[in-house]
Amino acid sequence: MSISSDTLNESQVQDPIIRMNDVSVTYDNGTSYVLDDVSLAIERNEIIGIVGESGSGKSMLASSLLDAVPDPGQLSGSVEYRPDEEQTVEVLALEDSELRSLRWEEISMVFQGAMSSFNPTMRIKEHFIETLEAHDAVVETGLDRAHELLEDLYLEPSRILGSYPHQLSGGMQQRTLIALSLVLEPDVLVMDEPTAALDLLMQQSILLLLRELREKYDLTMVFITHDLPLVASLADRLAVMYAFELVELGPASEMIDAPAHPYTRALLNATPNLNAPLAEMRPVKGKSPAPINVPSGCSYHPRCPLDTEECRTNHPPMDSVASGHTAACFHWENARTEIPLNYAEEGANDGEWR
Structure with a gap:
């Protein structure tokens, strides 16, 4: 049975802090989509992972949450932010001054590349002061919070605040950037590839700190990454993107143990894992489409081993495959049998990637 994404979101999320409704981003006078009709509800206090290949629309989704799509992109649809149960803010209707308050104070973002996020001529303390002053916050109180946040992230506040960015390692810069993003006490933290440039041990360390x-x-955290298994150990739910739209959404444990979309299964089979023999690892064949050349029907069909004429001509809706788990695929039941996971029997990982 096909049901709409709005209905699915309502059934999955009891207390949404953010709801995206039919959000699209277009360029070239509306002819090129880099985000295509995305609807997603984010539960208050959850960690949701947004996963997909480079160029799938993940970063554009993040920018849309803050109405920060770079020109000349055109953002349409609705982004609702609910600071509490009685108040709803339509983000895309805010004036510039209201948007400045929303960003950092309510919804904060850690952008890609900590090493390029700091002004190299300023000490770290100056970055905190500048942020606090820009939002008319009490600097002394804010710096006290900065000390607490840095300690929470297992950093020495006096050393960090007195340093220039180049005097910190990549992992220290990333943790400092997370502290800076939280200094104004936002409700929502959006992180775009926050561990991409870090080694595996530091990645795991950052994930543990984020959970704390x-x-x-x-x-509430929105964690954007191309590494599905990495975020699966942190997130409550996972949303998989392909060709600028959502193709699968569900609890993290089930998305690892029993993914339904052929693309999700291909992503997992392409990821190094101790339980999978090297000979059984398979890259995802083909290339993801460019915004000006998205296939008709199911956008994944040129790369999918299960594609049929129906896939080539009709766009699959998000269907329920289990409680709280949805996928946009006409043949998701066949995918689970015809595209076996190479790392374990389904259910063997119990939501943990080993």
Whole structure:
């Protein structure tokens, strides 16, 4: 049975802090889509992972949450932010001054590349002061919070605040950037590839710290990455993007143990894992489409081993495949049998990638 994404979101999310409704981003006078009709509800205090290949629309989704799509992109649809149960803010209707308050104070973002996010001529403390002053916050109180946040991230505040960015390692810069993004006490933290330039040990360390920060500060987190198994150990739910739209959404444990979309299964089979023999690893064949050349029907059909005439001519809706788990595929049941996972029997990982 096909049901709309709005209905699916309502059934999955009891207390949404953000709801995206039919959000699209276009360029070239509306002819090129880099985000295509995305609807997604984000539960208050959850960690949701947004996953997909480079160029799938993940970063554009993040920018849309803050109405920060770079010109000349055109953003349409609705982004609702609910700071509490009685108030709803339509983000795309805010004036510039209201948007400046929303960003950092309510919804904060950690952009890609910590090493390029700091002014190399300023000490770290100056970055905190500049942010606090720009939002008319009490600097002394804000710096006290900065000390606490840096300690939470296992950094020495006095050393970090007195340093220039180049005097910090990549992992220290990334953790400092997370502290800076939280200094104004936002409710939502959006992170775009926050661990991409870090080694595996530092990646795992950052994930553990993020889990602790979520618990201590009641944060909602949107974690954007190309690495599905990495974020699966952190997230409550995972959303997989392909060709600028959502193709699968569900609980993290089930998305690892029993993914339904052929693309999700291909992503997992292409990822190094101790349980998968090297000979069984398979790259995802072909290339993801460019915005000006998205295939008709199911956008994944040129790369899919299960494609049929129906896939080539009709666009699959998001269907329910299990409680709280949806996928945009006409043949998701066949995918689970005809595209076996190479790392374990389904259910063997219990939501943990080993």
